[in-house]
Amino acid sequence: MNRLKKFFGAQDMTVGKPLSNLIVFSVPLLIGNLAQQMYNTADSIIVGQYVGDSALAAVGASGPILNLLLLLFMGISTGAGILVSQYFGAHRQEELEASVGTCLTLTFIASLIIMAVGPLMIEPLMTLLDTPADVYGMAVDYLTIITVGIMGCAYYNIVSGILRGLGDSVSPLIFLIVACLLNIALDLLFVAKMGMTADGVALATAIAQGASAVLCLWRLCHMRQTLTLRARSLIPDRHMTVRTIRLGLPSGLTQAIFSMAAIVVQALTNSFGTSVIACAIVVMRVDGFAMMPNFTFGTAMTTFVGQNVGANRMDRVHEGVRKGVAAGLAVAVVLVACILLFGENLMRMFTSTEEVVRLGVHMLHILAAGYIAMSVTQSLSGVMRGAGDTVTPMWISFITTFVIRMPLAYAIAYFTRSETLPNGTPDSIFISLLISWVMGAVLTAVLYRRGRWKQRSVVREG
Secondary structure, rough: OHHHHHHOOOOOOOOHHHHHHHHHHHHHHHHHHHHHHHHHHHHHHHHHHOOOHHHHHHHHHHHHHHHHOOOHHHHHHHHHHHHHHHHHOOHHHHHHHHHHHHHHHEEEEEEEHHHHHHHHHHHHHHHHHHOHHHHHHHHHHHOOOOOOOOOHHHHHHHHHHHHHOOOOOOOHHHHHHHHHHHHHHHHHHHHHOOOOHHHHHHHHHHHHHHHHHHHHHHHHHHOOOOOOOOOOHHOOOOOOOOHHHHHHHHHHHHHHHHHHHHHHHHHHHOOOOHHHHHHHHHHHHHHHHHHHHHHHHHHHHHHHHHHHHHHOOHHHHHHHHHHHHHHHHHHHHHHHHHHHHHHHHHHHOOOOOOHHHHHHHHHHHOOHHHHHHHHHHHHHHHHHHHHHOOOOHHHHOOOOOHHHHHHHHHHHHOOOOOOOOOOOOOOOHHHHHHHHHHHHHHHHHHHHHHHHHHHHOOHHHO
């Protein structure tokens, strides 16, 4: 019973073996990331099989714009996770409560802003991207529904980040699995039974994410041995607000970099036609699963490092980094082998169009080695963020995305134009991505070795 209670409670990662801490924390987190990925994957599979490639392309074309609208929440979530893990590790209860309450209120305010402004931005952005006519209407409907129901998505991501900062990666997993099953059931109801298209999967996702948010808030309010939330805690603390924004802003800007680049590259993708758009979304859905271990180890490293920096245990930080990076690399190698062996089977889950399947397998082969490079980038970036250095990963993202990937994608497309490929080769989308991932790993390793991240502890600032 005590072991079960410990498993479901807050995990103190400042004691015990670092590798064991990381594994115990990472396993439910990895399963949770798998369930999270099932949201978009279920949407894509169901619209691809029951509606067609145009609906599949509509969901995919919506992704970069949706990510751009979520920037506020991503920044708050990152700042909250760092503050919570460091204050928890330092056993500073008053600051812990203030940081959690402030983040909950900031999330509410940010949600209202997105709900008001988001729907007004959708059509201009879709027009700017030159979205194909057979995709445009469904994509606008999808984004409008998701934006209006954004508060559920926001609170799930923020509160699950807080729970993970406290060392509880199990509760968010359970709630996410429940929401994922609800999402799939509603997808089938709205699309397969009621004949809806992209709007049906959007409605299902909004409802399911709202349910997961309610469950996460319920869990947070019942962690009384670790955290006591009172009404006064919800009044934004100026000091905590500034710290949350200062820590979260670089991560928010990092996501803005990715989102803006994705929008620019989406415009290039759209120029290749509906089949390539559909292929790109399927490849990126598979990519989402392949990236899960990398993101998982990155998040685990952030919490582990945050707690141990807060407790001033740098010896444990260095040991955890060595073993965490090694574990991440091992898992990445296994996943790359699976992608190379079963790529065609994965593509056929989403579509039966032979052209899309053939092109998708080719693109997966291009990207495969990049997942090994990304395991290094995500793990070491997680270390920097956990210590309070969110600026360095931001600059690395800027360089690899705006200086390397975007110009390279358009350059390859331009120089491969021909009579049969008037807009160039679609390979340009993924070759540029692979090169940017490899360069990102090199830059991250070099800047990690320089060690400036060790001086950025929030707790040491007082």
